[in-house]
Amino acid sequence: MLPIIFVLPLIQLIILSNAATFEVKNIKFAYVDNDNTSFSRGLVEKFEASSYFNVVSQFPSEKLASKAMLQGKVDVILEIPSYFEKQLLKNKKADLSVIINAIDGAAAGVENVYINQIVQQFNKKAQVELFLFNNLGNQPQDIETIPSFWYNETLNYKTFMVPGILVLLVTMITLFLSGMNIVREKEIGTLEQINVTPIKKHQFIIGKLFPFLVLGMVLLTVGLIISKLLFHIPIVGSLSLMYLYTIIYILVILGMGLFISNFTDTQQQAMFIAWFFMVIFILMSGLFTPIESMPQWAQLLTEFNPIKYFVQVMRMVMLKGAGLSDIYPQVIKTFVFAIAMNTLAVISYKKTS
Amino acid sequence: MAKDNMIQVENLTKMFGDFTAVNNISFEVGKGEVFGFLGANGAGKTTAMKMLIGISKPTHGAATVAGYNVLTEAELVKRNIGYMSQRFSLYNDLTIKENIVFFGGIYGLSSKDIKEKSQTMINELGLHDMTNSLVGSLPLGWKQKVAFSVALLHNPKIVFLDEPTGGVDPITRRQFWEMIYREANRGVTIFVTTHYMDEAEYCDRVSIMVAGKIEALDTPKNLKSQFRVDSMNQVFLKLARNIE
Numbered sequence: 053m054l055p056i057i058f059v060l061p062l063i064q065l066i067i068l069s070n071a072a073t074f075e076v077k078n079i080k081f082a083y084v085d086n087d088n089t090s091f092s093r094g095l096v097e098k099f100e101a102s103s104y105f106n107v108v109s110q111f112p113s114e115k116l117a118s119k120a121m122l123q124g125k126v127d128v129i130l131e132i133p134s135y136f137e138k139q140l141l142k143n144k145k146a147d148l149s150v151i152i153n154a155i156d157g158a159a160a161g162v163e164n165v166y167i168n169q170i171v172q173q174f175n176k177k178a179q180v181e182l183f184l185f186n187n188l189g190n191q192p193q194d195i196e197t198i199p200s201f202w203y204n205e206t207l208n209y210k211t212f213m214v215p216g217i218l219v220l221l222v223t224m225i226t227l228f229l230s231g232m233n234i235v236r237e238k239e240i241g242t243l244e245q246i247n248v249t250p251i252k253k254h255q256f257i258i259g260k261l262f263p264f265l266v267l268g269m270v271l272l273t274v275g276l277i278i279s280k281l282l283f284h285i286p287i288v289g290s291l292s293l294m295y296l297y298t299i300i301y302i303l304v305i306l307g308m309g310l311f312i313s314n315f316t317d318t319q320q321q322a323m324f325i326a327w328f329f330m331v332i333f334i335l336m337s338g339l340f341t342p343i344e345s346m347p348q349w350a351q352l353l354t355e356f357n358p359i360k361y362f363v364q365v366m367r368m369v370m371l372k373g374a375g376l377s378d379i380y381p382q383v384i385k386t387f388v389f390a391i392a393m394n395t396l397a398v399i400s401y402k403k404t405s
Numbered sequence: 406m407a408k409d410n411m412i413q414v415e416n417l418t419k420m421f422g423d424f425t426a427v428n429n430i431s432f433e434v435g436k437g438e439v440f441g442f443l444g445a446n447g448a449g450k451t452t453a454m455k456m457l458i459g460i461s462k463p464t465h466g467a468a469t470v471a472g473y474n475v476l477t478e479a480e481l482v483k484r485n486i487g488y489m490s491q492r493f494s495l496y497n498d499l500t501i502k503e504n505i506v507f508f509g510g511i512y513g514l515s516s517k518d519i520k521e522k523s524q525t526m527i528n529e530l531g532l533h534d535m536t537n538s539l540v541g542s543l544p545l546g547w548k549q550k551v552a553f554s555v556a557l558l559h560n561p562k563i564v565f566l567d568e569p570t571g572g573v574d575p576i577t578r579r580q581f582w583e584m585i586y587r588e589a590n591r592g593v594t595i596f597v598t599t600h601y602m603d604e605a606e607y608c609d610r611v612s613i614m615v616a617g618k619i620e621a622l623d624t625p626k627n628l629k630s631q632f633r634v635d636s637m638n639q640v641f642l643k644l645a646r647n648i649e
Binding site for chain 2: 240241242244245246247248249250251403404405
């Protein structure tokens with residue numbers, strides 16, 4: 053059992069960290085060039101040069117290109133109208149038509165931004181050429197923003213995802229193991245034997261908490277080592293702060309697991325309830341989708357989601373180097389949860405029926 | 406209440422909804438007695454026993470075990486009793502030694518005590534080669550003997566045995582009863598449920614439960630003469646049939 057507990061989550065960490073990406077890459081790009089001039093070809097070349105786009109093919113008509121999109125062979129269609137170059141030279145203005153498959157709205161938005169960037173670049177180059185060609189004065193001034201990306205300069209999505217995935221794995225393992233634990237003893241019959249001894253309720257619960265707490269911390273440690281060595285995630289903040297917070301956090305999850313375990317009669321029931329909470333916690337944690345975009349009532353619910361605080365703390369301490377004063381609210385809330393959950397665990401453990 | 410009664414039960418009743426599992430039973434068990442608690446499956450033996458060991462609350466009535474009220478002083482009752490259940494109740498994934506240390510620890514035995522106790526136990530049972538083997542790997546008969554010894558670790562005044570010899574071969578059963586007698590001679594009160602009527606003959610006194618009520622309670626000898634039969638088996642059959 054022990055190898056399973058350690059090996060499986062770490063494989064998950066390695067696989068998921070590589071796969072769970074929000075980057076939009078390898079966009080299947082097709083174009084219809086009705087102009088076929090040096091200008092239009094120059095534009096297409098820009099797309100070919102971009103690492104985001106894979107130019108799939110050129111279509112003779114918009115109709116054929118649409119059909120390809122329907123079949124899923126193409127994500128983006130750029131249609132260059134006839135007289136594109138002529139219009140540019142004459143009117144200093146030309147239209148392009150872009151069709152984007154927007155079933156995944158977020159991805160479509162990102163694709164639109166990429167396309168705009170490329171067209172802008174092309175536009176700038178065209179302006180220079182136009183300037184030379186027409187020999188006109190007063191070339192428009194450009195305002196350029198130069199972003200500096202803090203805490204994750206290279207915009208590496210792994211830096212963003214790995215701490216979060218690590219949080220999930222630690223949570224899942226500790227919740228499931230503790231949730232299965234007492235109810236398993238009920239099934240086997242050893243719990244009855246324990247109930248006949250003079251053991252105190254809190255002693256029993258502490259005895260149950262301790263091994264899983266150690267297990268969770270070891271899992272976190274191995275996960276952090278992998279994050280550092282394999283994914284080169286920067287660990288800016290204080291490790292001891294991270295560990296201190298994780299101890300409090302795991303106590304919340306374990307208290308909850310033991311509470312579930314006390315309430316159920318079979319491991320199946322416990323598993324089902326643990327899953328119920330796990331799915332809600334994960335999807336409302338801000339790990340995959342920003343909490344700020346959720347409806348008001350959902351945002352309110354996330355206040356009671358321990359995973360949310362753990363994700364925040366891990367990202368803040370690990371990536372930003374936040375100190376205790378920065379994560380104070382999270383620490384206090386988690387601490388309150390830990391007390392509440394473990395009190396419930398002790399109360400719900402009944403030695404007499 | 407007689408002074409050396411270890412178990413005193415008065416009008417004990419347990420109801421689950423409308424169903425009366427244990428119906429107004431009363432009896433007492435003296436110190437050092439081997440008390441057989443018989444009954445068919447579903448007659449309410451296990452429910453009655455669970456009330457006596459403090460893990461099930463009686464609906465009506467009262468019981469004192471080792472001098473403590475099972476309703477109000479359940480934890481004190483637990484300190485003074487040993488229990489070995491029908492379902493094997495040591496940890497299968499721990500070794501014999503680890504089980505002893507674990508249960509000894511729960512009862513607050515010092516590590517010196519635990520060491521001495523386990524040594525005596527290992528000698529008595531002849532377990533020398535097996536102390537470090539997992540309990541799960543032992544044959545059932547051995548498991549039950551170890552479980553009985555573990556139930557005695559903290560020198561309880563009473564030991565409750567719930568069908569301790571179920572599924573065990575006749576030789577081991579015999580050895581098991583020798584262990585029971587040895588403890589009874591040391592002054593430990595034994596409260597045992599069983600389905601084996603030959604085992605009932607070994608008891609000092611026997612009660613027979615039918616449908617939640619105690620229908621007969623006496624020494625095996627008296628019961629046999631009362632029902633004019635010559636084995637406990639026949640006593641049991643006669644009683645169970647009459648009620649039906």
